[in-house]
Amino acid sequence: MAVKELNCEGLKCPQPILKVVAFIPQMEAGDILEIKADCPSFPTDIKAWCARTGKTLLFCMDDGTGCHSAQIQF
Amino acid sequence: MDMQEQIITLQKEVENLKCQCTEDRLTMIVFSGELDKIIAAFIIATGAASMGTKVSMFFTFWGSATLRAPQKKAKGKNLIGKMFGMMLPKGFKHLKLSNMNMAGIGAVMIKDIMKKKKVPSLDEMLEIAEELEVQISICEMSMDLMGMKREEMIDYKFLRYCGVATFLNDALKSKSTLFI
Numbered sequence: 001m002a003v004k005e006l007n008c009e010g011l012k013c014p015q016p017i018l019k020v021v022a023f024i025p026q027m028e029a030g031d032i033l034e035i036k037a038d039c040p041s042f043p044t045d046i047k048a049w050c051a052r053t054g055k056t057l058l059f060c061m062d063d064g065t066g067c068h069s070a071q072i073q074f
Numbered sequence: 075m076d077m078q079e080q081i082i083t084l085q086k087e088v089e090n091l092k093c094q095c096t097e098d099r100l101t102m103i104v105f106s107g108e109l110d111k112i113i114a115a116f117i118i119a120t121g122a123a124s125m126g127t128k129v130s131m132f133f134t135f136w137g138s139a140t141l142r143a144p145q146k147k148a149k150g151k152n153l154i155g156k157m158f159g160m161m162l163p164k165g166f167k168h169l170k171l172s173n174m175n176m177a178g179i180g181a182v183m184i185k186d187i188m189k190k191k192k193v194p195s196l197d198e199m200l201e202i203a204e205e206l207e208v209q210i211s212i213c214e215m216s217m218d219l220m221g222m223k224r225e226e227m228i229d230y231k232f233l234r235y236c237g238v239a240t241f242l243n244d245a246l247k248s249k250s251t252l253f254i
Contacts, residue, residue, distance in 0.1 A: 013237035030125075041214035041237030048243035050087045054090055 107136030155221020
């Protein structure tokens with residue numbers, strides 16, 4: 001159980017999702033990945049990606065400046 | 075204990091299958107921004123919706139530019155955004171034909187013929203689509219590229235802004251996907 005961080009700020013759709021996928025080998029079952037991204041479509045995209053791949057999206061929230069942070073449990 | 079483990083693995087398996095099985099849905103990628111292609115897209119979409127199929131339309135690139143409302147304006151655009159805004163048709167009224175446009179005469183003729191043959195106009199088709207709960211998604215990235223803002227897009231009940239992963243999640247679950 002480790003929390004790992006991934007910064008996707010400044011990246012546009014679909015690059016944040018691609019980064020998450022590229023990060024998968026470093027994750028073990030139960031690990032939490034925290035992602036920061038400022039692409040406006042990131043919240044809907046990460047939700048859809050989690051639904052598709054069967055991962056648990058713990059939360060995804062906007063910090064008020066257009067930057068979103070999300071946590072996924074693997 | 076063994077039984078319980080088996081049940082849990084089975085439950086997970088069923089959930090996985092549920093995520094991936096197809097539903098009665100048609101997904102359309104509306105890439106082009108030309109009158110004839112948009113008409114075709116809306117006729118197919120409303121047709122499918124009237125047959126009880128769920129329909130999602132994903133407007134991207136030239137397609138997303140056609141969904142700007144003619145009466146709305148957005149502030150704070152940069153030069154490139156303004157240029158795109160001026161060059162691209164604003165609203166369904168100014169769309170061109172992909173073939174035989176003849177400086178706009180073709181488009182006027184098609185609209186006239188449609189009226190005579192009692193084919194609904196694009197604005198009417200959009201209303202029908204809204205009644206039939208057709209979902210319209212606009213590609214966030216193409217809006218960003220062309221400098222379009224959310225406040226200048228059409229009013230539509232089932233409108234959402236999304237990225238490629240959201241769209242693909244719909245498309246992969248659909249029985250068929252069309253690219254227009």
